[in-house]
Amino acid sequence: MKFFHREQRSLFGEILDWMLTPLLLLWPISLALTWIVAQGLANKPFDRALEYNAHALAQLVTVQGGRAHFNLPQPASEILRADDSDIVYYQVLSPSGRLLSGERDLPRPPADELPFSGEVRLRDVELRGIDLRVAYIWVRLPLDGAPAALVQVAETRAKRSVLATEIIKGVMLPQFVILPLAVLLVWLALVRGIKPLHQLEERIRARKPDDLSPLDATAVPMEVAPLVDSVNDLLRRLQESMATQKRFLADAAHQLKTPLAGLRMQADLAQREGTSTAELKQSLQQIERSSVRATHTVNQLLALARAEGGGNAAVPRERVDLAGLVIEVVEGSVPHAMEKHIDLGYDGAQPRAPGVSVMGNSTLLKELVRNLVDNAINYTPSSVEQPGVVTARVLADPFARVVLVQVEDSGPGVPESERELIFQPFYRALGTGADGSGLGLPIVREIARQHGAELIVEDARPGAAMPGARFILRFAVTDLPAL
Numbered sequence: 001m002k003f004f005h006r007e008q009r010s011l012f013g014e015i016l017d018w019m020l021t022p023l024l025l026l027w028p029i030s031l032a033l034t035w036i037v038a039q040g041l042a043n044k045p046f047d048r049a050l051e052y053n054a055h056a057l058a059q060l061v062t063v064q065g066g067r068a069h070f071n072l073p074q075p076a077s078e079i080l081r082a083d084d085s086d087i088v089y090y091q092v093l094s095p096s097g098r099l100l101s102g103e104r105d106l107p108r109p110p111a112d113e114l115p116f117s118g119e120v121r122l123r124d125v126e127l128r129g130i131d132l133r134v135a136y137i138w139v140r141l142p143l144d145g146a147p148a149a150l151v152q153v154a155e156t157r158a159k160r161s162v163l164a165t166e167i168i169k170g171v172m173l174p175q176f177v178i179l180p181l182a183v184l185l186v187w188l189a190l191v192r193g194i195k196p197l198h199q200l201e202e203r204i205r206a207r208k209p210d211d212l213s214p215l216d217a218t219a220v221p222m223e224v225a226p227l228v229d230s231v232n233d234l235l236r237r238l239q240e241s242m243a244t245q246k247r248f249l250a251d252a253a254h255q256l257k258t259p260l261a262g263l264r265m266q267a268d269l270a271q272r273e274g275t276s277t278a279e280l281k282q283s284l285q286q287i288e289r290s291s292v293r294a295t296h297t298v299n300q301l302l303a304l305a306r307a308e309g310g311g312n313a314a315v316p317r318e319r320v321d322l323a324g325l326v327i328e329v330v331e332g333s334v335p336h337a338m339e340k341h342i343d344l345g346y347d348g349a350q351p352r353a354p355g356v357s358v359m360g361n362s363t364l365l366k367e368l369v370r371n372l373v374d375n376a377i378n379y380t381p382s383s384v385e386q387p388g389v390v391t392a393r394v395l396a397d398p399f400a401r402v403v404l405v406q407v408e409d410s411g412p413g414v415p416e417s418e419r420e421l422i423f424q425p426f427y428r429a430l431g432t433g434a435d436g437s438g439l440g441l442p443i444v445r446e447i448a449r450q451h452g453a454e455l456i457v458e459d460a461r462p463g464a465a466m467p468g469a470r471f472i473l474r475f476a477v478t479d480l481p482a483l
Helices: 011-058 073-079 158-193 194-205 225-272 277-314 323-340 362-379 438-448
Strands: 061-064 067-072 088-093 099-102 120-129 130-139 149-156 318-321 343-347 355-358 388-397 401-410 453-459 471-474
Touching: 011 088, 011 099, 011 120, 011 130, 011 149, 011 158, 067 099, 120 277, 158 194, 194 388, 225 277, 318 323, 318 362, 323 343, 323 362, 323 388, 355 362, 362 401, 362 438, 362 471, 401 453, 438 453
Parallel strands: 343 388
Antiparallel strands: 061 067, 088 099, 088 149, 120 130, 130 149, 318 355, 388 401, 401 471, 453 471
16 A cells, blocks of 8 residues: 555655555554453443443342242442433342242343352343343342342443543544654654765766766765665776776777877888888888787787776676687687698697586687687797797696686797787797787786686796797686596
């Protein structure tokens, strides 16, 4: 039941409705109970008077000459005198049912009720359309085999109704004052109780658009603290997202500046007067290389932005066969390897083998492996006479319940002092002469982090002149039964 209809739900209105609805529903029930209790309270003093009268009349029933007699003296008749409000009736019946005195038409007790002695009982009856309250008692007489005599005293109910009405008035009238006061107090209590929410709203509205600092959860009630914590978590994620976007824009502007400047310079050279065909061809080749580099940089930047901005919850996941995925990446990198005279190969578990599946995003995982393989191809010295070697492996470890993805090369390796630096965006090892954007390994680390994988870099052949580099990723497997 709703007393306040609103198109948009209001927390204040909802609480007020649920507090006032029971109050207003219980009020008439309280009045009905008050009426019942008032009737009982009004009956008690008058019932005791009737019981006393019945006892008094019972003592006047005697036996004379073997017969029951009833003699009502003048002092005793005073108790039966009618007052201004009610009429009192009485009836005395002999053991044989003969009327000894009083009102003949006064109804008798129920026929199935057995006579009893010494106890006054009460009941409600009707005489000539008038409601009466009756007190009656059975009187045992010293007559052999005779049943008990019956004494009844009845009274109309006017005084009882008046007293019950007065009691109800005394109870109900204050409630007409208390109920509106209670509604007002509930309203004021809700206004005060919901005030911290309004203060929180004002603090949020007063913030500057770029202020994403967390809200103070200690300044709100305990019930609102989880909501504030959720808002703070949202603000933190928004701050991270905005920082990622700003970093992406800055990185894109920085990395695209060089190839775009080269494109412009080569275009200017090609447009000079007197440019020969060979020089024009050379400029076009430089323009092609710069455009390829710019395209690669843009793709890497987009991959890094996608990896950083995806988040664990937003990345759709499925069961991925790492062996099949790595083989597919290796096959796709063969032309690049042949161009660099690199011996590229795969070693390890076969597709659909037990223990090589993980829960992850196949697109991101493929990007991870492709960047590792491209990085190994780019940084491995190679020639026709002495080709470099790059090997990708997938190794399952059912006892540790992990699967390892390794990419190993025969290049100069990564010095221990640079093994953390190579995962920073745009960092490139000096003296290698390799062409790249410096974004491949940061992409690898971010995708590995999102998949809960451990990333390790070590020498492939420690102590050798060309130790090589081995990148190892440890994934938790999902296709092995519990041991």
